[in-house]
Amino acid sequence: MSFYRALSIRQKRTLWAWGFLAVPIIFYVVIRFYPTGNAMVLSFQSWNLLGDREWAGLANYRVLFSDPVFWQVFWNTFKYLLIGTPISLVISFFIAYHLDKVRFAHGFLRALYFLPFMTSAVAMAWVWRWFYQGVPIGLFNNMLASVGIGQVEFLNSTTNALPSILAPAVWAGLGFQVIIFMAGLRAIPRSYYEAAEIDGVSKWTVLWEITIPLLRPTIVFIVVFSSIGFLRIFDHVFNMTTNNPGGPLNSTKPLVLMIYETAFRSFDMGYAAAQTVVLFLILLVVSLIQLRILRDS
Amino acid sequence: MSDLALRNLVKSYDKTQVLHSINLDVADGEFVVFVGPSGCGKSTTLRMIAGLEEVTSGEIEIGGRVVNNLEPKERDIAMVFQNYAIYPHMTVRKNIGFGLRSSKLSKPEKEARIDEVAGILGMTDLLARKPAQLSGGQRQRVAIGRAMVRDPAVFLFDEPLSNLDAQLRTQMRLEIKKLHRRVGNTIIFVTHDQVEAMTMADRIVIMKDGHIQQVGTPDEVYHKPANTFVAQFIGAPSMNLLEGTVEDGAVSLTGGGSVPLTQVKVAEGRAVKLGVRPEDLHLATEGDTLFEGEVSVAEPLGAETLLYVTLAGREIIATGPGRNPPKAGDHVRLSADPAQMHVFDAETGAVIA
Numbered sequence: 200m201s202f203y204r205a206l207s208i209r210q211k212r213t214l215w216a217w218g219f220l221a222v223p224i225i226f227y228v229v230i231r232f233y234p235t236g237n238a239m240v241l242s243f244q245s246w247n248l249l250g251d252r253e254w255a256g257l258a259n260y261r262v263l264f265s266d267p268v269f270w271q272v273f274w275n276t277f278k279y280l281l282i283g284t285p286i287s288l289v290i291s292f293f294i295a296y297h298l299d300k301v302r303f304a305h306g307f308l309r310a311l312y313f314l315p316f317m318t319s320a321v322a323m324a325w326v327w328r329w330f331y332q333g334v335p336i337g338l339f340n341n342m343l344a345s346v347g348i349g350q351v352e353f354l355n356s357t358t359n360a361l362p363s364i365l366a367p368a369v370w371a372g373l374g375f376q377v378i379i380f381m382a383g384l385r386a387i388p389r390s391y392y393e394a395a396e397i398d399g400v401s402k403w404t405v406l407w408e409i410t411i412p413l414l415r416p417t418i419v420f421i422v423v424f425s426s427i428g429f430l431r432i433f434d435h436v437f438n439m440t441t442n443n444p445g446g447p448l449n450s451t452k453p454l455v456l457m458i459y460e461t462a463f464r465s466f467d468m469g470y471a472a473a474q475t476v477v478l479f480l481i482l483l484v485v486s487l488i489q490l491r492i493l494r495d496s
Numbered sequence: 497m498s499d500l501a502l503r504n505l506v507k508s509y510d511k512t513q514v515l516h517s518i519n520l521d522v523a524d525g526e527f528v529v530f531v532g533p534s535g536c537g538k539s540t541t542l543r544m545i546a547g548l549e550e551v552t553s554g555e556i557e558i559g560g561r562v563v564n565n566l567e568p569k570e571r572d573i574a575m576v577f578q579n580y581a582i583y584p585h586m587t588v589r590k591n592i593g594f595g596l597r598s599s600k601l602s603k604p605e606k607e608a609r610i611d612e613v614a615g616i617l618g619m620t621d622l623l624a625r626k627p628a629q630l631s632g633g634q635r636q637r638v639a640i641g642r643a644m645v646r647d648p649a650v651f652l653f654d655e656p657l658s659n660l661d662a663q664l665r666t667q668m669r670l671e672i673k674k675l676h677r678r679v680g681n682t683i684i685f686v687t688h689d690q691v692e693a694m695t696m697a698d699r700i701v702i703m704k705d706g707h708i709q710q711v712g713t714p715d716e717v718y719h720k721p722a723n724t725f726v727a728q729f730i731g732a733p734s735m736n737l738l739e740g741t742v743e744d745g746a747v748s749l750t751g752g753g754s755v756p757l758t759q760v761k762v763a764e765g766r767a768v769k770l771g772v773r774p775e776d777l778h779l780a781t782e783g784d785t786l787f788e789g790e791v792s793v794a795e796p797l798g799a800e801t802l803l804y805v806t807l808a809g810r811e812i813i814a815t816g817p818g819r820n821p822p823k824a825g826d827h828v829r830l831s832a833d834p835a836q837m838h839v840f841d842a843e844t845g846a847v848i849a
Contacts, residue, residue: 388579388581390577390578390579390581391581391583393546393548393575393577393581394575394577394581394594394642395594396547396548396567396568396569397546397547397548397568397569397573397574397575398569398574398594398595398597398598398642398646399567399568399569399570399597399598400594400597400598401598404597408583408586409583412583412585413583413584413585415585
């Protein structure tokens with residue numbers, strides 16, 4: 200106790216701060232950092248989950264980069280990102296911008312948009328899967344048929360399947376993005392708009408020169424968050440293509456699904472770890488590039 | 497011609513009426529200050545003139561045309577907001593230029609206009625900066641610049657100085673007044689600070705609860721207040737109000753004492769309030785004592801000392817000398833020139849003249 204008393208106020212504070220911080224730090228080291236490091240080591244080894252881990256050097260990466268399926272999957276993953284992020288950004292901003300002006304049933308409408316975000320992705324994927332079935336089961340094809348348009352193969356075509364899976368994924372994330380956008384819109388002082396009104400500039404100018412620039416931090420947040428989400432897409436794809444995961448012909452397979460299959464169907468843990476490391480690097484690079492571009496220019 | 501007129505102006509929110517038939521004429525080039533406690537309707541009136549709030553009934557005329565149904569941009573006005581409303585992501589030049597966005601001037605003309613305004617406001621060196629790199633006073637000037645650049649018929653200021661510290665406020669007060677003298681546009685200025693109103697205005701409009709209490713020059717509202725509200729609102733410290741009744745040509749004060757009534761004739765027995773400004777109430781010399789009491793607190797201000805004197809169970813404020821003033825606990829005799837006193841009706845608060 201005399202040791203504690205001899206400390207200065209600053210030293211005491213530091214001691215307490217580290218005391219409290221120790222709990223999450225230990226937790227993170229054990230649950231996050233150790234497995235992460237372990238996976239990185241594993242990516243240079245070969246392991247079938249039961250036998251001994253054997254050193255394999257760069258063999259896993261060599262196999263990966265020469266695997267045509269990997270490049271197909273790599274490209275798919277970026278398609279999810281490049282189509283999903285801008286579409287969800289524009290739609291959620293459009294909804295938030297208008298919902299912000301609506302007074303009638305405002306809370307109810309907001310809840311309605313938020314609902315998909317709270318719904319289980321698995322349940323949603325299966326409902327959408329039903330939407331996409333052919334006549335007489337699927338909702339969309341029935342609607343098309345009733346106005347005289349031919350059948351569309353949503354999930355069974357190599358070109359349509361990826362956008363068809365992306366649609367519910369975009370829809371599911373929308374509620375969250377709308378809420379964030381609305382909070383951002385609310386944070387802009389009213390007097391900015393009133394000043395613009397007195398200056399007599401058009402609504403379009405206000406939108407592009409006041410609202411959107413002032414929403415920049417919100418936009419950065421949403422872009423980075425939704426990008427990470429799309430790069431890690433898995434449950435929608437897995438559940439909507441269960442009989443042929445990532446099909447048809449790997450046209451919808453994202454990286455996470457490939458990792459899952461390598462690890463838990465082929466039990467090639469080292470190879471799966473190598474894929475995981477590649478995914479991690481993609482996420483890291485994409486996030487850093489976005490932050491660099493979108494931060495204050 | 498850029499005079500402004502308010503005719504029977506009324507504003508209601510649902511069933512709550514917040515402005516009750518405001519009538520006011522403002523001459524071209526006049527500096528009019530709306531002053532009153534919060535919730536008195538001064539900002540609402542300003543926002544109605546600006547076109548940010550709809551008129552419930554009555555008319556607003558700017559330069560001889562009724563503008564009730566005109567958009568703000570069509571009214572030939574500019575406004576400076578309390579939080580300045582300058583855009584943090586734009587440079588000073590772009591912020592000032594924003595006021596010209598809808599104007600039909602050519603680009604070089606606009607640039608020349610921005611430079612001219614920046615020159616008048618002494619911020620030519622700051623044009624490339626962003627608001628975050630400016631001090632409070634400089635931001636304020638940008639906001640004024642954005643209003644000036646449009647050369648409007650009427651400038652509207654909504655409590656523009658209340659976010660500044662005391663010293664800067666005094667300085668900006670002076671700058672705005674000089675600016676007015678230089679550009680000569682009509683200015684409507686809203687504030688809750690009576691010192692700002694007194695120092696800047698050509699005419700002051702004192703409001704309370706959605707009614708105009710008095711309109712007059714600073715001199716008029718100070719020396720001839722129309723009622724007890726104006727009397728106590730204008731001037732710091734506030735005017736002392738002493739209750740009494742008129743007896744034998746003098747006011748017999750409640751709680752003792754009597755003050756001769758020389759300035760006005762009031763019917764015998766009428767209940768009145770006698771108003772005396774603290775600076776008119778000073779230590780008595782021989783023989784002219786009006787009141788006697790004990791000093792409860794003495795506040796030295798340097799040039800003078802405010803004396804809080806307990807007098808027949810109530811406190812009044814008097815002024816003592818800056819040197820060797822009475823101390824708390826001292827017994828003092830006070831006197832005032834009856835001609836400097838104001839007589840108000842005890843019930844309505846209206847001045848009796």
